[in-house]
Amino acid sequence: MRFDVYCDESRPDLLGSRRPGGQFMVIGSLWVPTEEREAFKAEVHQLRDRYRIGGEFKWQKVSPSRVEFYQQLVEWFQGKGDRLRFRCIAVDHGQVDLKLYHEDDQELGFYKFYYQLLHHWILDFNEYTIFVDFKSNRRRDRLHVLRRCLDYSNLSSVVHDVQAVRSEESVLIQLADVLTGMAAYRLNNQLRDGSAKAQVLRHYEGLYGGQISPTFKGERKFNVFRIDLAGGW
Numbered sequence: 001m002r003f004d005v006y007c008d009e010s011r012p013d014l015l016g017s018r019r020p021g022g023q024f025m026v027i028g029s030l031w032v033p034t035e036e037r038e039a040f041k042a043e044v045h046q047l048r049d050r051y052r053i054g055g056e057f058k059w060q061k062v063s064p065s066r067v068e069f070y071q072q073l074v075e076w077f078q079g080k081g082d083r084l085r086f087r088c089i090a091v092d093h094g095q096v097d098l099k100l101y102h103e104d105d106q107e108l109g110f111y112k113f114y115y116q117l118l119h120h121w122i123l124d125f126n127e128y129t130i131f132v133d134f135k136s137n138r139r140r141d142r143l144h145v146l147r148r149c150l151d152y153s154n155l156s157s158v159v160h161d162v163q164a165v166r167s168e169e170s171v172l173i174q175l176a177d178v179l180t181g182m183a184a185y186r187l188n189n190q191l192r193d194g195s196a197k198a199q200v201l202r203h204y205e206g207l208y209g210g211q212i213s214p215t216f217k218g219e220r221k222f223n224v225f226r227i228d229l230a231g232g233w
Helices: 034-050 064-079 106-119 142-152 171-187 196-208
Strands: 002-010 024-033 085-092 127-133 158-165 222-226
Touching: 002 034, 002 106, 002 171, 024 034, 024 106, 024 171, 034 064, 034 171, 064 171, 064 196, 085 106, 085 171, 106 142, 127 142, 127 171, 142 158, 171 196, 171 222
Parallel strands: 002 127, 085 222, 127 158
Antiparallel strands: 002 024, 024 085
16 A cells, blocks of 8 residues: 655754753654545645635644634544544654764754654555655755665565655645644643634644543554653663
């Protein structure tokens, strides 16, 4: 079976910040059966048109006038059940030692965590194409190396490509941004009662049946992988 994976991130600056404004960097991924991709995109476009949302939608654009749209968007996502899944990795910046483990290279560390996010959901005998939100990298081969590492470590599956796409060109990357931002908002304790973002978050948590928090590995719908870099048992 073939899958498309759409990825975005929240607070990558935390990996190298000396004055962090949060605890967790979060990288998120939306997993879509390729055969359903066009239908899902069309449905998101219809939802956006119904609420007259022009241009790009994303977590940072959640506002009082658009709360209903974002609530309906996360409700649509939840309603797809196992046909549409989300997984994110939460990295505690306080546990990251760039010098010891990542050659003192924040960019290298970032893509190592990208690998950890994706690797554990790549299953045998499937094929994958991965789309990441475009970002400027100091080294131009980062995505090529990520694809190669994923392909070599999953010998019974095929990773066709890891390619950068500008988020304004993909409503599914925009949806990944909303879900990633929602997870980061909860994990970083940024909730402000009465705010538009709090309304969207709590609406989703009501549908999900609990507060967004680290999950077991087997969680299939909204999987939150809090990676433990502290060692020990």
